[in-house]
Amino acid sequence: MSETVLCVGYTEDDGTLARPALQALTSAVAIADATGGTLAVGLVGGRIGEAAPQLAGITGRVLGVEGEAFAQPRAATDAAAAEALARATGATILVSAATPRGHRALPAVAGRLGGVIDTHVTGWSHEGGAVSVHRWYYRQRIETTLSRTVRPWVLLFDAGSADEWRFDGALPEIEHVEVAVDASSLRTRVVGVEAPPSEQQTVRPDAALLFVAGAGWTKKQADGAVHAAEAETIIREFLDRTQASLGSSKSLVDMSGEGQRVLPFLTHMNQVGQTGSTPRHPKGLATCCHGEEPHTVGWRFVTERRAVNLDPNCGWAKGKADVLYVADAFAVMAALNEALAARQG
Numbered sequence: 001m002s003e004t005v006l007c008v009g010y011t012e013d014d015g016t017l018a019r020p021a022l023q024a025l026t027s028a029v030a031i032a033d034a035t036g037g038t039l040a041v042g043l044v045g046g047r048i049g050e051a052a053p054q055l056a057g058i059t060g061r062v063l064g065v066e067g068e069a070f071a072q073p074r075a076a077t078d079a080a081a082a083e084a085l086a087r088a089t090g091a092t093i094l095v096s097a098a099t100p101r102g103h104r105a106l107p108a109v110a111g112r113l114g115g116v117i118d119t120h121v122t123g124w125s126h127e128g129g130a131v132s133v134h135r136w137y138y139r140q141r142i143e144t145t146l147s148r149t150v151r152p153w154v155l156l157f158d159a160g161s162a163d164e165w166r167f168d169g170a171l172p173e174i175e176h177v178e179v180a181v182d183a184s185s186l187r188t189r190v191v192g193v194e195a196p197p198s199e200q201q202t203v204r205p206d207a208a209l210l211f212v213a214g215a216g217w218t219k220k221q222a223d224g225a226v227h228a229a230e231a232e233t234i235i236r237e238f239l240d241r242t243q244a245s246l247g248s249s250k251s252l253v254d255m256s257g258e259g260q261r262v263l264p265f266l267t268h269m270n271q272v273g274q275t276g277s278t279p280r281h282p283k284g285l286a287t288c289c290h291g292e293e294p295h296t297v298g299w300r301f302v303t304e305r306r307a308v309n310l311d312p313n314c315g316w317a318k319g320k321a322d323v324l325y326v327a328d329a330f331a332v333m334a335a336l337n338e339a340l341a342a343r344q345g
């Protein structure tokens with residue numbers, strides 16, 4: 001069945017599309033191609049013209065809903081814009097990025113159009129003339145492939161599911177679509193953004209390395225003493241030097257939450273695992289973390305895994321890591337910092 005694919009991208013403040021939107025676009029282009037269908041791109045934002053060069057080479061309509069009312073990530077206006085774009089293009093499949101903005105607005109769009117939505121899509125295939133999508137359930141333990149006959153079908157693709165759209169070719173013309181917004185749609189306002197200082201921003205989804213700190217950093221060491229301050233210094237230096245993303249085991253973040261000041265820049269946002277996050281990084285290094293299943297299930301998308309643990313029978317040794325260094329993480333990380341310092345000057 002040939003599909004009319006619409007990719008909806010919400011632009012950033014500078015009018016461009018961010019990486020997750022460009023990754024969703026790659027999937028949208030490929031779905032339209034595979035089904036012998038057509039592609040349209042819909043831009044939504046306060047400014048959208050700056051995104052046109054990023055769409056160079058797109059064959060298909062490019063439509064835009066632009067204006068002050070659409071600058072804010074607000075469900076009411078985001079949904080109204082996407083609905084108008086879907087109606088203008090007659091989309092049978094609407095693709096967007098699984099960002100908080102997409103998650104808030106697009107389920108309502110699916111409902112208003114009499115369609116269905118699948119979120120956290122990580123891939124797709126085209127077999128027997130039908131599009132199927134891939135999605136993980138039960139904290140990334142079960143991967144399913146599912147297909148639907150209901151249209152329109154809204155698909156929110158997780159970041160990292162595809163490469164970014166490589167733009168090259170003619171710049172598209174943007175057809176402007178007018179969307180009327182009444183006062184009730186503007187009641188929600190974003191009044192500001194509160195972000196921690198960059199040195200405290202330890203969750204870095206784009207980092208090449210995930211560095212995981214476990215509860216062992218806070219345990220009594222061979223000399224019978226706890227070395228929390230030393231742990232903090234070592235970990236902080238390593239993060240500063242490598243700009244790795246900081247992950248943690250549940251045990252360590254729980255301790256921080258209970259008032260035991262372990263690493264001041266560690267919160268539940270850093271927790272990796274069954275009840276934490278499932279980040280995507282090319283490499284991961286776990287230290288002082290036992291590697292139990294509820295933790296390592298969060299490493300599903302970490303390609304190369306290494307761990308440092310004193311215990312040769314820890315979870316990492318049981319098929320959870322590619323390489324386990326049976327060693328004292330304090331000594332290993334201090335030596336690693338020295339080597340990095342020598343290299344970086």
Ligand SMILES: Cc1cc2nc3c(=O)[nH]c(=O)nc-3n(C[C@H](O)[C@H](O)[C@H](O)COP(=O)(O)OP(=O)(O)OC[C@H]3O[C@@H](n4cnc5c(N)ncnc54)[C@H](O)[C@@H]3O)c2cc1C
Pocket residue numbers: 213214215216217219221248249250251252271272273274275276277287288289290291292293294295298308309310311314327328329330
């Ligand atoms: C329903 C449920 C959900 C859960 N969800 C999660 C989750 O999302 N994420 C998560 O992480 N956990 C989760 N857990 C908890 C999980 O089962 C483990 O309890 C937790 O991961 C253990 O944390 P840890 O490995 O840091 O600590 P510990 O088990 O205390 O391990 C500390 C490790 O440090 C090592 N060590 C100590 N000193 C050194 C040193 N100097 N050098 C090297 N190694 C050293 C020790 O050998 C030990 O292996 C969940 C549990 C349940 C029941």
